[in-house]
Amino acid sequence: MSAPPSRVAVFGAGYVGLVTGACFADLGHTVVIRDVLTDRVEALQRGEIPIYEPGLAELIEANRERLTFTTSVAEAIEGADFVYVAVGTPPTYSGDADLSAVWMVIDELPAIDRPCIVVMKSTVPVGTGLKVRHRLDARGLTHVGYASNPEFTAEGTAVKDFLHPDRIVVGAFREDDGDAVVALHGGIEGPVVRCDVASAEMIKLAANAALMTRISFINEIANVCEATGADVVRVAEGIGLDRRIGPSFLRAGIGFGGSCFPKDSLALKQLAANSGYHFQLLNAVIEVNELQKRRVIGKLHSHLGSLRDKRVALLGLAFKPHTDDMREAPSLVLAGRLLAEGADVRAWDPVVDGRDLHGVEIAATPEVAAAGADAVVIVTEWPELTTVDWASVAATMRTPVLIDGRNLLDPARMEASGLRYEGIGRAAEVREG
Ligand code: UDX
Ligand code: UDX
Numbered sequence: 001m002s003a004p005p006s007r008v009a010v011f012g013a014g015y016v017g018l019v020t021g022a023c024f025a026d027l028g029h030t031v032v033i034r035d036v037l038t039d040r041v042e043a044l045q046r047g048e049i050p051i052y053e054p055g056l057a058e059l060i061e062a063n064r065e066r067l068t069f070t071t072s073v074a075e076a077i078e079g080a081d082f083v084y085v086a087v088g089t090p091p092t093y094s095g096d097a098d099l100s101a102v103w104m105v106i107d108e109l110p111a112i113d114r115p116c117i118v119v120m121k122s123t124v125p126v127g128t129g130l131k132v133r134h135r136l137d138a139r140g141l142t143h144v145g146y147a148s149n150p151e152f153t154a155e156g157t158a159v160k161d162f163l164h165p166d167r168i169v170v171g172a173f174r175e176d177d178g179d180a181v182v183a184l185h186g187g188i189e190g191p192v193v194r195c196d197v198a199s200a201e202m203i204k205l206a207a208n209a210a211l212m213t214r215i216s217f218i219n220e221i222a223n224v225c226e227a228t229g230a231d232v233v234r235v236a237e238g239i240g241l242d243r244r245i246g247p248s249f250l251r252a253g254i255g256f257g258g259s260c261f262p263k264d265s266l267a268l269k270q271l272a273a274n275s276g277y278h279f280q281l282l283n284a285v286i287e288v289n290e291l292q293k294r295r296v297i298g299k300l301h302s303h304l305g306s307l308r309d310k311r312v313a314l315l316g317l318a319f320k321p322h323t324d325d326m327r328e329a330p331s332l333v334l335a336g337r338l339l340a341e342g343a344d345v346r347a348w349d350p351v352v353d354g355r356d357l358h359g360v361e362i363a364a365t366p367e368v369a370a371a372g373a374d375a376v377v378i379v380t381e382w383p384e385l386t387t388v389d390w391a392s393v394a395a396t397m398r399t400p401v402l403i404d405g406r407n408l409l410d411p412a413r414m415e416a417s418g419l420r421y422e423g424i425g426r427a428a429e430v431r432e433g
Contacts, residue, residue, distance in 0.1 A: 003186025005029055009080040011105045012122070013040055013069065015051055015158065015259065015325065016151050017086030020121055022056060023162040025063035027187045033069050034076035044069040052324035052351050055159040073108050082184060083109065084149075086121040088259075095266035096274070097125055106135055109144075117145035117177050123204055123264055124148075125271045129197035133173060145177035148197045150204035155258065156322030165190040171200025205271070208264045209282055214249040215256050216288040222252035222425025223295070232425030233407055252425045254379065254405035255292035257319035257328040262289075293333045296377055296405055297341070299422055303401045304374055308342035311398065313369040316380025316406075317349035317357070324351040330405075331379045335360050346373065350382055371396040381406035394418035 006029045010021040013035035021033040035041050040050050045068075049057045060067060070076055077083065087101035102122060109118075118136070120129060129148050136144050148171040153161040168185050170192065172178035182192055193203070222232040232252045240247030256262070265286050272279040297307075304310050319329035326332065331347070338345045339359045346361045347354055348369040354362040363369035366385060370376045370393045378385060385408060394400040394417050402414055404423040414421035 003027060003029070003183050006081040006184055007079045008032075008082045008084060008184070009034060009076040010084040010086055010121075011035075011076070012086035012088065012101075013037070013044060013050070014086065014088060015053065015155060016121055016153065017084070018044075018049070018051065018056060018060070019053065019153055019158045019162055020084055020086055020151070021067060022059040022063060023159065024184070025067040026059055026163070027185070029066065029184070031063075031067050032076045032078075032080070033067070034073060035069070035071065038071055041069045041071050052322075053158055054156060054322055059159055074110060077110055077112065080116055082181070083116060083118045084121050085118065086151075089122045089124055089263075089267075091263045091266050095270040097123070097263070097267045097270075099124060099128065102128070102132075103135075106132055109139075109141070111139075112141060112144055115143060115145070117147055117180055119181055120146075120148045120201075121151050123150065123208075123260065123267070124201060125267060126198050126201040126205070129171070129173075129201060133197075145172070145174060145180070146197070147172040147177050147181045148200035149181055150200060152204075152207065155325055156320060163188060167191045167193050169193045169195070169200050169203050171195045171197040171203075173197060205264055205268045208260055209268055209285070211249050212256055212261050212265055212289070213281065213285050215251075215253075216285040216292070218250045218252045219255065219292045219424070220288055225425040226427055229427040230425075231427065233423075235425075252407060253292075253381075254296055254330045254334075254424065255289045257330050259325060259327040262286075262328040293330045294337065295424075296334060296403055297337050299403050300338075300375055300377075300401075303403075303420065303422070304399065306341075307338060309344065310374040311344045311346065311372060312338050313363070313366075313373040313376045314338075314345060314347040314360075314379050315349075315366050315369060315376060315385055316378060316382050317347055317352040317354055318380050321380055321382045326352060326356070329380075332357075334377065334379060349380065350384055367393055367396070373397050374399045375401035375403060377403045378405050378408055381408040385409070390414060390419060391417040 008024050008029050008031045010017045010033045013033050021031045025031040085105050089097045092098045133146050170178050170181045225232045236250040239245050240250050269282050317331040335345055346363050346369045348363045348366050366388050400419045402419040402421050407423045411421045
């Protein structure tokens, strides 16, 4: 069932705000997206999309008549039935979420004199909604509603995740505010979870924590596989077929990155600590992930000895494929460690330009990055890497070592191509036996 058209103001034209705004426009609503960055807004007005997200440019283009961009708060709020908050909430030095951009939005709201609902899309600590409610009340905006409607969109598939969600979560203080936010999603099929605001906030943090726990778990299983002669790819397949476990988020690799997991794990850890609880499991998940990013360096040492003056090619820079996002990308830690050890680092990525990676030479193709290298490391599992002619690449390398940080390639085929292949959690003895 489609929803009656509403007017939606979205604050924040980042990965989440643009997808949210474009999808609501696609559902038939009139949407104004507001951002503080003049350059970003002007580019959007010209039809240029500042981020790489599959399907987003097409969706924005298809809904131009209902979707506008502005830097003006007044213009965004004019007639709005919903005010979505989708500004960033990066970690502070202590690991707590920095909510200054959220407070800025709330404090900049004009004295609205008609029904309107503020909806929190940004990931915030549990308890934030209650504080916002108090702040709105203190400003005499008691008639303005408040709801928490967290996002579960993964970069690279964000448009699909928004329009075909596993669930829509809506937490509200007043029943009718929750009803209105649910109605706004009319046209989207999916289970709806209605709850209080604090629980909605916790669902977001807990969902991410559960996914991160699975990744650190399979990474530790991978490390034990390496030590004992098993292959984690087969192990993940074998456990993932158990319906109680399921197959997703069991890909061992060089650790999770991105704009959400690292930040949200720290925020949940701090939230627990600030409330007097030591979240032991989450601490371990974070620590395992940090160590995992560095294990590739140990693998390179075992093949090459000292890394001083060795040339290492990093293939893939983005924190995962199908995005240009470099926030908390494992490639940043790897490049930093390699440069610190005196290695000569070249990198390739199909969408990240790598300009900010000081000291790293950017190559136009994987083949150019690998030529003359002592080792190649697959950092991001871009599909392009599966069609590379690895035998030709091996022939151009100084030493043909391939560390597959994402278990993207077939070990036997790589060895037949003349490469010394090492994945994550794939013991060589298994193949030799
Ligand atoms: C989002 C969420 O908001 C964050 O809480 C969630 O955990 C991850 O995703 P994201 O869209 O990825 O953030 O962030 P980003 O791409 O940095 O976009 C934020 C936008 O808000 C930027 O365009 C920034 O200019 C804008 N902004 C920031 C404002 O408009 N006002 C501010 O005060 C601060
Ligand atoms: C995540 C959540 O999935 C999404 O619901 C939330 O709204 C935002 O955070 P995102 O960070 O975009 O989305 O990507 P995701 O696909 O979850 O991957 C996160 C990280 O985990 C990546 O670095 C990825 O490489 C890694 N990962 C994922 C693994 O190492 N193994 C896996 O099996 C899955």
